Amino acid sequence: MRIAVTGTGGRVGATLARHFSTDHEVVPLPRGLCDLANRESLARTLDQLDCDVFVNPAGVTSLEACEDDPTLAMRVNAEAPAEIAGWAASRGVPVFHFSTDYVFAGESPGLRGEGEITEPLSVYGRSKLAGERAVLAVPENCVVRISWVFGPEKLSFVDQVFDAALTGRTLAAVADKFALPTFTGDLAKWIDRLIALKTTGIVHACNSGEPVSWHGMAIAVVEEMVASGTVATLPEIQNQTLAEIAAFRAARPRFTAMDTRRLTEILGSPPRHWREALAEHVRYRGGGNFTRAVTGK
Numbered sequence: 234m235r236i237a238v239t240g241t242g243g244r245v246g247a248t249l250a251r252h253f254s255t256d257h258e259v260v261p262l263p264r265g266l267c268d269l270a271n272r273e274s275l276a277r278t279l280d281q282l283d284c285d286v287f288v289n290p291a292g293v294t295s296l297e298a299c300e301d302d303p304t305l306a307m308r309v310n311a312e313a314p315a316e317i318a319g320w321a322a323s324r325g326v327p328v329f330h331f332s333t334d335y336v337f338a339g340e341s342p343g344l345r346g347e348g349e350i351t352e353p354l355s356v357y358g359r360s361k362l363a364g365e366r367a368v369l370a371v372p373e374n375c376v377v378r379i380s381w382v383f384g385p386e387k388l389s390f391v392d393q394v395f396d397a398a399l400t401g402r403t404l405a406a407v408a409d410k411f412a413l414p415t416f417t418g419d420l421a422k423w424i425d426r427l428i429a430l431k432t433t434g435i436v437h438a439c440n441s442g443e444p445v446s447w448h449g450m451a452i453a454v455v456e457e458m459v460a461s462g463t464v465a466t467l468p469e470i471q472n473q474t475l476a477e478i479a480a481f482r483a484a485r486p487r488f489t490a491m492d493t494r495r496l497t498e499i500l501g502s503p504p505r506h507w508r509e510a511l512a513e514h515v516r517y518r519g520g521g522n523f524t525r526a527v528t529g530k
């Protein structure tokens with residue numbers, strides 16, 4: 234299959250492009266070739282594109298960048314996916330588009346199902362929801378919602394904790410916001426399956442387990458570091474609240490753990506527990522495997 238992948242300089246796009254290249258022909262569409270902010274650039278790319286599947290993880294992913302430039306956020310996260318979906322529909326190409334748990338308001342604990350009411354709190358969430366709707370206007374398309382992504386392709390919160398613990402820096406993490414993380418290594422295999430099965434509609438794609446806060450994730454990272462001998466003793470990790478983080482100008486939902494029953498049915502077995510995936514990533518980092526993670530490129 235020829236699979237076009239946007240955002241190949243990003244965490245998810247880089248992982249998918251690398252994963253797909255084993256069994257498929259990948260057509261990478263990094264920003265330099267296809268700038269989603271620029272309607273003409275996207276139209277030119279689509280005019281020349283020949284692919285069987287279009288995978289779109291590209292997006293403006295910084296919540297604060299979206300608050301600062303809502304026009305750009307809507308252009309890249311909503312209008313460009315709409316144009317991709319229109320092009321793909323005219324050629325019978327299915328689109329696998331990536332979205333977020335931040336489409337939910339997340340006001341109470343519990344697992345959010347695919348059908349649950351969406352009520353984004355931020356420009357980012359609203360632009361991603363508009364992108365979802367545009368892509369799903371074509372029934373052959375699939376929207377994959379993911380959350381708190383970590384993996385070897387690009388540094389994430391998990392790696393910040395790892396590096397801080399390794400160098401003895403003070404650790405603090407938000408303890409009043411809960412979700413379920415997504416490990417890119419697992420995600421790539423799930424997307425393979427969704428493509429093979431021609432899955433349509435919305436799929437929640439995160440690891441399983443109990444919803445966890447960033448503080449809980451940070452504790453798990455350092456526990457795995459101790460277990461794998463990367464550090465000798467457990468460092469203390471201070472509790473923070475969302476409200477204390479001055480850099481967070483955009484509102485963030487507090488309870489967005491996603492229900493993975495649909496993913497489980499599709500895969501035939503549940504996604505593995507986030508703690509198991511995290512342990513694999515920490516062992517990988519502990520083995521000095523760092524090069525790919527530095528810039529994400």
Ligand SMILES: NC(=O)c1ccc[n+]([C@@H]2O[C@H](COP(=O)([O-])OP(=O)(O)OC[C@H]3O[C@@H](n4cnc5c(N)ncnc54)[C@H](OP(=O)(O)O)[C@@H]3O)[C@@H](O)[C@H]2O)c1
Nearest residue numbers: 240242243244245264268269270291292294333379381382
């Ligand atoms: N990371 C998470 O925790 C998370 C959680 C929930 C949902 N998601 C969703 O998952 C998807 C992938 O996220 P990610 O973690 O891979 O994000 P990422 O590492 O920030 O990558 C985003 C990619 O989008 C590209 N991009 C941004 N603006 C563009 C433009 N104007 N034209 C073309 N490409 C553009 C970036 O290009 P450059 O490489 O040139 O910067 C980058 O490659 C996104 O749709 C995001 O909304 C992510």
